[in-house]
Amino acid sequence: MMLDKKVSRLDRKIDEMKKRIKGAEDLRTASEVFDRATLMSLYQLAKRGYIDILQGVIKTGKEANVFRARDSSGKDVAVKIYRVSTSDFNAMFKYLHGDPRFGRLKKDRRSIVYTWVKKEFKNLRRAGEAGASVPEVFAFWNNVLVMEFLGEEGVPYPMLKEWELEDPGAFLELLMDEMEAIYCRAGLVHSDLSEYNILVRRERPVIIDMSQAVVRDHPMADEFLQRDVANIARYFREQGVTEKDIMERLEGC
Numbered sequence: 197m198m199l200d201k202k203v204s205r206l207d208r209k210i211d212e213m214k215k216r217i218k219g220a221e222d223l224r225t226a227s228e229v230f231d232r233a234t235l236m237s238l239y240q241l242a243k244r245g246y247i248d249i250l251q252g253v254i255k256t257g258k259e260a261n262v263f264r265a266r267d268s269s270g271k272d273v274a275v276k277i278y279r280v281s282t283s284d285f286n287a288m289f290k291y292l293h294g295d296p297r298f299g300r301l302k303k304d305r306r307s308i309v310y311t312w313v314k315k316e317f318k319n320l321r322r323a324g325e326a327g328a329s330v331p332e333v334f335a336f337w338n339n340v341l342v343m344e345f346l347g348e349e350g351v352p353y354p355m356l357k358e359w360e361l362e363d364p365g366a367f368l369e370l371l372m373d374e375m376e377a378i379y380c381r382a383g384l385v386h387s388d389l390s391e392y393n394i395l396v397r398r399e400r401p402v403i404i405d406m407s408q409a410v411v412r413d414h415p416m417a418d419e420f421l422q423r424d425v426a427n428i429a430r431y432f433r434e435q436g437v438t439e440k441d442i443m444e445r446l447e448g449c
């Protein structure tokens with residue numbers, strides 16, 4: 197039957213993709229991350245040229261794994277794969293609920309995670325269009341997001357947390373510009389801004405991980421903004437910056 201043929205071709209493609217997943221640290225992670233539905237999503241993205249080979253894990257996070265991959269033109273990309281099974285979908289629901297962009301929500305785990313990925317894609321695109329320094333997003337499919345690889349020669353840029361800055365004061369200035377772009381021009385509150393979600397590209401900040409970002413008129417937006425600002429003021433306290441200083445910068449818009 198045609199469908200059988202298609203399925204077995206799909207299976208072959210999936211097996212082929214599995215084989216071409218290099219450097220995934222161990223099979224436990226692999227089988228947890230690469231369930232059948234996820235392999236199907238990867239296949240859809242591969243078919244469209246967004247992914248050719250998955251080259252290895254950049255980071256295994258709480259809810260997602262980030263891989264370095266290559267697209268069909270040979271360019272490095274980053275692939276973020278959310279694990280449907282271990283995602284905290286109650287927390288996700290809290291951020292989705294109240295966001296006018298996602299009016300009617302299906303409440304099952306899988307749908308919530310898929311909406312979450314779509315939200316991350318939209319947020320990153322919107323922030324990028326507003327001039328913020330964020331990874332360019334290329335595509336998403338269900339629980340998989342493909343974006344610009346932030347790094348050089350296959351080596352990802354470090355998190356702010358693990359990097360000793362040459363000039364923290366200058367970096368802080370640039371970071372406040374980014375906060376302004378995201379809050380004032382994109383109209384978003386990042387909502388998980390900290391030294392873990394800022395990468396350092398040649399001594400300049402790049403903001404990542406925007407799945408939980410909300411629009412400014414989200415009922416919790418002010419609270420989330422306070423928390424973001426507090427994190428940055430804490431990290432840069434040696435530069436003499438206070439929460440109030442940063443808030444004043446953002447209140448003007």
Ligand SMILES: Nc1ncnc2c1ncn2[C@@H]1O[C@H](COP(=O)(O)OP(=O)(O)OP(=O)(O)O)[C@@H](O)[C@H]1O
Nearest residue numbers: 255257258259260262274331344345346352404405
């Ligand atoms: N586009 C990218 N290019 C290079 N490295 C990346 C990219 N995106 C993420 N990373 C790396 O992977 C790590 C985890 O990514 P991210 O913060 O988006 O996921 P997470 O914290 O696991 O997600 P979540 O908080 O939604 O569970 C980052 O700290 C960063 O080191």
Ligand SMILES: [Mg+2]
Nearest residue numbers: 257392393405
């Ligand atoms: Mg993160």
